[in-house]
Amino acid sequence: MHIAESCDRFACAMRVPCPAMYIAQVGDQYIVKRMPLSGGGHDPSCSSYEPPDGTVRPSAC
Numbered sequence: 001m002h003i004a005e006s007c008d009r010f011a012c013a014m015r016v017p018c019p020a021m022y023i024a025q026v027g028d029q030y031i032v033k034r035m036p037l038s039g040g041g042h043d044p045s046c047s048s049y050e051p052p053d054g055t056v057r058p059s060a061c
Contacts, residue, residue: 014043021048 010032011018019041024033034042039050 012042012046012048014046015041019048 010021010023012021012034019038020035021032022035023030034048039048040052042049
């Protein structure tokens with residue numbers, strides 16, 4: 001995942017237009033997360049991608 005930083009919010013730079021992302025604190029760590037319901041707007045090769053129809057993509061074994 002490539003992250004582009006703007007004045008207002010972070011964005012995934014793998015697709016144009018760039019889907020918005022945000023920083024979440026989980027315990028003592030900070031992680032970049034996709035905005036709710038934005039998974040289909042990410043590039044299919046992005047780790048934040050989620051197919052719009054709700055199907056689960058296969059994981060590598």
